[in-house]
Amino acid sequence: MKKMFYKEIKILLLLLISFFILQPVAGFCDESQESALITNLQQAKNEKQERRAYFKLLQYYMKEKDYESAITIGNEILKLKLSKRRKYTVYYDLATSYLYLGKPEKALEVGQEAQFLYPKKVETILLLGDIYKNNSLNELAIVKYKECLEADDDNLEALVNLGNIYNFQENYKLSLDYFEKAQTEAAQHHKDLSVNDYINMAISAKEIGRINQAQAILERINEKNKTASLLLVHIYQIKHEYDKAINTLKPFVYHKKTDIEIYCNLAQMYLLSHKFNDAKNLLLYFKSKNKDNNEVVDILLIEAYNNIFHDKERVLQELRIIYNYTQLDYIKRIVGKVIDIEKAL
Numbered sequence: 001m002k003k004m005f006y007k008e009i010k011i012l013l014l015l016l017i018s019f020f021i022l023q024p025v026a027g028f029c030d031e032s033q034e035s036a037l038i039t040n041l042q043q044a045k046n047e048k049q050e051r052r053a054y055f056k057l058l059q060y061y062m063k064e065k066d067y068e069s070a071i072t073i074g075n076e077i078l079k080l081k082l083s084k085r086r087k088y089t090v091y092y093d094l095a096t097s098y099l100y101l102g103k104p105e106k107a108l109e110v111g112q113e114a115q116f117l118y119p120k121k122v123e124t125i126l127l128l129g130d131i132y133k134n135n136s137l138n139e140l141a142i143v144k145y146k147e148c149l150e151a152d153d154d155n156l157e158a159l160v161n162l163g164n165i166y167n168f169q170e171n172y173k174l175s176l177d178y179f180e181k182a183q184t185e186a187a188q189h190h191k192d193l194s195v196n197d198y199i200n201m202a203i204s205a206k207e208i209g210r211i212n213q214a215q216a217i218l219e220r221i222n223e224k225n226k227t228a229s230l231l232l233v234h235i236y237q238i239k240h241e242y243d244k245a246i247n248t249l250k251p252f253v254y255h256k257k258t259d260i261e262i263y264c265n266l267a268q269m270y271l272l273s274h275k276f277n278d279a280k281n282l283l284l285y286f287k288s289k290n291k292d293n294n295e296v297v298d299i300l301l302i303e304a305y306n307n308i309f310h311d312k313e314r315v316l317q318e319l320r321i322i323y324n325y326t327q328l329d330y331i332k333r334i335v336g337k338v339i340d341i342e343k344a345l
Helices: 002-021 031-042 047-063 067-077 084-100 104-117 122-134 138-151 156-168 172-188 195-207 211-219 226-238 242-252 260-272 276-289 295-309 312-325 329-344
Strands: none
Touching: 031 047, 047 067, 047 084, 067 084, 084 104, 084 122, 104 122, 122 138, 122 156, 138 156, 156 172, 156 195, 172 195, 195 211, 195 226, 211 226, 226 242, 226 260, 242 260, 260 276, 260 295, 276 295, 295 312, 312 329
């Protein structure tokens, strides 16, 4: 009787935690299904039923990505008598939950417990690699991902992660090697790499001089991605293909959101291709939507004015405006020198 009373109190506490403390964090759980699973746990008549009900609840929280609740349930399950396989499952789910919640020390602690039970399981080795990578312990992550490839040399996630880490470390040749292997593996399974993976792959190709390969990678990214587009524009600029660069950036402008990086790069492409009026109109539109002064925008605009009007007095007037408002010493110094030179001439 006393045991049953303790069990009821424990279930009540779980209910309170699930509905009053953790619900705002999760936000998207199906309350009716969650309630049914908790009721099923509450009505368990023996340890076997209780264990099964706990695991169903844990699976539900993992599926819903409600990691706070998963941790609460997982720690309760570890108090029960468990087989090696079931204990491994709990440790793995706990490590995953702690990883996504940004608790690396706990993630590593339970992840190592999972690996201790099944040292050669690829999913656990991969998870430990992710824990190290997410906490900038890249050398340890590399060891784990390579360990993963020793067991499964076509593991797509390990290949991609190694590509990204070596890209971050600026070891671009090795990065590209892993990305190419990952791309081949993905294609065999009718999959694709993520946009960010392709961007890093293109950066690696570009940095070792494979400009055409980088261009081809970036041109395959169909969605309007700012980072990919700006990288592609830089490649077109190197090749003096200014019209291609302009057409790449045009979809990003004249919208409600005005991104200074996009507008300045497009204005520069207009200037390089001698489309000075287009540059002027673009920059004036940007200034109409952004009231704060910006030295880069105004200097590009001066370049457009100079080529349209050939009026040095106007250019000097615009330079004086920049000189008066800028708080950047190096800009003030350079603009001041230009004004002095023009006056002397």
